[in-house]
Amino acid sequence: MFVNTYYLERYNFLCAKFFKTLIKKITHLQTYIVRHPILRAGKPINTCAFHGDELNTTVHFGYYIQENLVGVISVFKNSSIFPLENQYQIRGMAVLTALQNQGIGQKLVNFAEQHIAQHNSKPYIIWLNARQNAVSFYKKLGYYIHGDEFEIESIGIHSLMYKQK
Numbered sequence: 001m002f003v004n005t006y007y008l009e010r011y012n013f014l015c016a017k018f019f020k021t022l023i024k025k026i027t028h029l030q031t032y033i034v035r036h037p038i039l040r041a042g043k044p045i046n047t048c049a050f051h052g053d054e055l056n057t058t059v060h061f062g063y064y065i066q067e068n069l070v071g072v073i074s075v076f077k078n079s080s081i082f083p084l085e086n087q088y089q090i091r092g093m094a095v096l097t098a099l100q101n102q103g104i105g106q107k108l109v110n111f112a113e114q115h116i117a118q119h120n121s122k123p124y125i126i127w128l129n130a131r132q133n134a135v136s137f138y139k140k141l142g143y144y145i146h147g148d149e150f151e152i153e154s155i156g157i158h159s160l161m162y163k164q165k
């Protein structure tokens with residue numbers, strides 16, 4: 001059945017205050033519902049697949065408003081350049097356009113951080129490659145930039161950001 005996602009998003013936006021919201025674990029394939037329109041718009045669906053998506057050390061979370069998945073985040077046990085053994089990468093952070101700036105992204109990052117905290121003792125590092133447009137968002141959540149900006153092919157300019165716990 002054809003679903004007009006624009007009207008679905010507007011409907012969610014107007015009704016979010018009255019509907020039940022929930023963050024829960026989802027599969028990597030479910031993340032595509034949000035990854036595709038927000039992070040891989042206009043690209044083939046297979047570009048939504050990230051290396052390591054299916055590892056049992058990877059976890060995916062979804063933010064639901066009623067039955068509708070509107071935001072996603074993934075946590076990978078993956079190392080960057082930092083000299084610490086325990087490193088986690090946040091990837092695939094996205095919220096449907098009409099619902100951005102409503103606090104959903106922040107709640108998803110907090111939830112992912114809590115999950116990492118529950119499964120680790122300090123010290124550990126959470127890091128991510130932030131798109132230029134998202135750098136301020138992560139700064140507000142306590143992440144620092146490390147090094148210079150760099151290009152990820154066909155996606156754009158990014159900054160490596162991190163938070164040590």
Ligand SMILES: CC(C)(COP(=O)(O)OP(=O)(O)OC[C@H]1O[C@@H](n2cnc3c(N)ncnc32)[C@H](O)[C@@H]1OP(=O)(O)O)[C@@H](O)C(=O)NCCC(=O)NCCS
Binds near residue numbers: 039100104130136140
């Ligand atoms: C970046 C993104 C995940 C943020 O999620 P969100 O639900 O819109 O963000 P929130 O509403 O939780 O914002 C939390 C805070 O960050 C701020 N913020 C959010 N996006 C911002 C941006 N692009 N620039 C500056 N500040 C931003 C909000 O104003 C809010 O500040 P406040 O607490 O002072 O009110 C979302 O906008 C998105 O999906 N963007 C497109 C995809 C993308 O760039 N993903 C990141 C890939 S690295």
